[in-house]
Amino acid sequence: QKEVEQNSGPLSVPEGAIASLNCTYSDRGSQSFFWYRQYSGKSPELIMFIYSNGDKEDGRFTAQLNKASQYVSLLIRDSQPSDSATYLCAVHAGNMLTFGGGTRLMVKP
């Protein structure tokens, strides 16, 4: 069974700090990896995706992928209270997207 694992949190960081969110996956055939943000009571919204080993930056967000270790992470620089949400890691393999349980991030002013 394909699994995607995330620490449920909550991960608490002070405003302005770097938040680091981690995700591991079991299927070595996974091709691409997505990070979604979900505010309470809302639907998930795409932050970014990555499919090559290494780092990918988009504004304050950096996704990191290590396929050998089956590990993907999301760094949020200069965290703001508005970043407080649940972050979902999703892994794409064989036309299917499998989601982790999400990590709840709390950014304290």
Added chain:
Amino acid sequence: KAGVTQTPRYLIKTRGQQVTLSCSPISGHRSVSWYQQTPGQGLQFLFEYFSETQRNKGNFPGRFSGRQFSNSRSEMNVSTLELGDSALYLCASSFGSSTTTDTQYFGPGTRLTVL
């Protein structure tokens, strides 16, 4: 470009009834995936439709079914509702290609409450 739309947004049903939810994908998207989200189980995949055919299916009982129309709009049906079916039902659309960058975009969801 308009986003994914879902109707209705909220629904209250009683046990034993059936319900139909609707999803209209982003223009040009041919794939529609359905998910169930509950606090305890997280986001769970129900099924995916591409070009009017079910292409993938998750581990849900046969009470959960779906279909897709020629305009890519999709409906999901749940028969003989149970209390445990209370959840947020999300649909997501994408182009449905096999490329690694095929990205799913979510609709606002339908909040189903079963009494």
